[in-house]
Amino acid sequence: MSDADLPFTAALYASTRTEELAPLPWPEEAKRMFLAQQHAAQHAHYQQHYRGMEAWIVEHGGAAIGRLYLHDMPGEIRIVDISLIPEARGQGIGAALLHDLFAQARLRERRVTIHVEKNNPARTLYARLGFTILDDDRGAYDLWEWRAAA
Structure with a gap:
């Protein structure tokens, strides 16, 4: 990613919040x-x-369809953000990205963590892929964790 990608990431971010803002009586320009x-x-x-x-x-x-931000931490790889444009959601792309990340984590003997909003529909994907909630006392977010099977 470079600064030239910021307009795309701004539009992508907006696409992840459309439903949340839909009930607000704000003018579209204000949203x-x-x-x-x-x-x-x-x-x-x-x-x-x-x-x-x-x-x-x-x-x-x-064509740009999403973003994946990763931060290497002691003993873990933190997914800072993962998001896809609406047309790419539900097609297995996110799962494929996560499986690639799991392979990297296994090789490096790391766990994978991510903060997930409590109302995020992707929670079902994370649970299906083996993530578990590590900490559910973080306000609007839970900290989820994936570990390779022993």
Whole structure:
């Protein structure tokens, strides 16, 4: 990922919040501006708190379809963010990305962790792939963990 990808990641971020903002009686322009500000704040937060993070744009057929941000930590690989455009969701792409990450984690003898919002529909995917909730006392998020089978 480079700074040139920020317009794409901003649009991707907005696509992950559309349902959440739908019931609000705000004008569409206000929603757009709010989402742009939230994306900028999220990007700054990631840059500050996950120094050295690997930021990848996921592509399919040469077109950007998602993002995957990883942070290497002692004993673990933290998924800082994983998201796909709406058209790419539910097609097995996210699961394939996670399986590749699990293979890397096995080789490096690491666990994989991710913070997941309590209302995120991807929770079923994480549970199906073997993630378990490590800490459910984090406000709107739970900390999930995947470990390779012994």
